[in-house]
Amino acid sequence: MSGKLVMNALVMYDHQTDSLWSHFTGDAIEGDYLGTRLELVPSTHTTWGRWKELHPDTLALDKGGRYSYDNYASYYRRPDAGVIGETVIDDRLATKDLVVGLTLGGEAKAYAFNDLAEQPVVNDVVGGSNVVVVFDAASETGSVFSRDINGRVLEFQLLEDDGSGNLLMADRETGSEWLLLTGEAVGGPLKGARLEQLPSNYSFWFAWKDWHPSTGLFVRDGAAS
């Protein structure tokens, strides 16, 4: 870690060229790799309990028995925006509201955890791509999947909890049942199929709109606009 920040985001350096990189976008901001962007890989922010349930063969980073709490916990709760303050003023959300951030086809869009908690399955089109944003408030898990599969576009709706503890959604086109958080079809005609997970950011609102000042913001069904 370089010891530096850029617009409140961690600046990484690489050991090979000493170039500096913003971890928020993956862009090189100084050095030989200036102008280069790293590929964002899909990841899932969730609880250990939920992750091991979804991925029963997972490995876990060895903490050596340490790190029993998050030393940034109080920072997360305070309203201040990083170290240098905000670059763009956009009060559609509070500074530390958490969002799922998505950039596709040159378009940026944020989905607030608070809204996703009310509407855990959101069918949307971002940058021309058909996506579904899913959310589980209990484990703070927000993920994004493509709705394109085998040449067709699906539309999803949340299924009522069947008592098994599995969070499920169904597609209107075939009625197949899908695990909400992995995008895997577990019942119906498409059983065995898997939606492609798309890269997304787990971010504070203030950082997301600073890096993406023209971002769209999801407004949930029935919410006053």
Add this chain to the structure above:
Amino acid sequence: MLKSAFYFGIGIALALIALVAIALAVTSFTGDDDEPAPSPAATAAPSVAGPAGPDTQPAPTAIPADPPASTDTPVAEAHRGLDIVTLLPKDAIPAILEPAFLTIAEADEQMTDDELVLGVSIGGDSRAYSVNMLSRHEIATDVVGGMPVAVTW
């Protein structure tokens, strides 16, 4: 499904994983740490605070927790936003360069079910990275499913 990553000279590609932007100098640490936390310079507030650009309102609504002594210094448009601010010496927060991994049964002895993780699953290789540990190290380099990645927080 995954597009090609960028490769460095010796074949290490960094792929970015989701993140909260973390502010070092404004973080307070609790006293019951079981491991010395990185100690950011609490007085190292940058001399630039909340610059306003042409498409913003004239002043930030949030005041940095540790504002610079002089708050009336005009901020040049050219310096807004992408200023690189140095707060700590390089590697004062050491990245995890050689991560070790545990099975679920082993990990359960040191993690609770409600502990937050960043999960990455590539080509059937699934790995969970404790957010508590990432907060202390900020970057973990790894190879998941054959893909070199940097897990950042």
